[in-house]
Amino acid sequence: MVRLEFSIELAYEVLDDACEFIFNIHPAITQCQKVVSESLTINQSVQPQVFTQQVDGTRCMRLRGYAGPLVIRYEGLLDLVHIEAEPGDLEEIGVGDLPLDVISYIYPSRYCQSDRFRELANKEFGSMASGYDRVCAIKDWVNQRTKFSSGSSAESTSAIETLADQAGVCRDFTHLMITLCRALNIPARFVSGIDYGSDPALGPTDFHAYVEVYLSGRWYLFDPSGLCPTMGLMRLGTGRDAADVSFATVFGSVTSSPVLIKIAAIVDAEKGFMLPVHQAKLLSTADTPVTNYRRVS
Secondary structure: OEEEEEEEEEEEEEEEEEEEEEEOOOOOOOOOEEEEEEEEEEOOOOOOEEEEOOOOOOEEEEEEEEEEEEEEEEEEEEEEOOEEEOHHHOOOEOHHHOOOOOHHHHOOOOOOOHHHOHHHHHHHHOOOOOOHHHHHHHHHHHHHHOEEOOOOOOOOOOHHHHHHHOEEOHHHHHHHHHHHHHHOOOOEEEEEEEEOOOOHHHOOOOEEEEEEEEEOOEEEEEOOOOOOOHHHEEEEEEEOOHHHOOOEEEEOOEEEOOOEEEEEEEOEHHHOEOOOOOOOOEEEOOOOOOOOOOEOO
């Protein structure tokens, strides 16, 4: 089990009389991700509304901020209990056998134009046997071909541009891997969160993006950027791409300060809390139950 303690602080200057905000800074609640304690402080006298998406446990908060400084601080303590699988046991599932709520994750989306990647995906990976090894080959291809470079992309950067630029941040690595998987009819989705275990030389802790791929009836974690162990990935939001899970959506005029994030892993051998480390087994923290499927030949 992994226990993570973290905080997120967002600071704005609201320039209009009032602005509407939607935040995705509460950790999702799943069978594998348990919130032990949490607190929210807001410097303005406002009434936030928090709602939960039942399909994946994503929590969003809506509030109205008024002219002047607006500072939101979330603090949380959560436990991650990972479902483990041997990579060689995981198989792709034929489109005709995918659950209906998974089908949308093989379609193109705003930042993942998989319909325009089919030729490339088939050229690079089409001759490989289906299953975990092919997905891992896609992850490694993205990682080896793309340079991690802060500030090298923008919020509007899509997988097409990342492929051409061969550089990006975790969001771009994630979009490119998702796009290549979907081009081969492998369901893949975008997860936003915070990671523990990345190299401090990369800069201050920030929001992190990673991939979930649907294999053998369950969503499994992949981090094509390679920045941290998958054991150290906590989930905020889940969607088709970054457009679905922005940490903040603002309806109005504001200026903002850099996000302040802190995260630490609590190690306690007696209670079973361990430090996140790289490991050979594949991990899942999603709620998807194992379903009947037919292996892709």
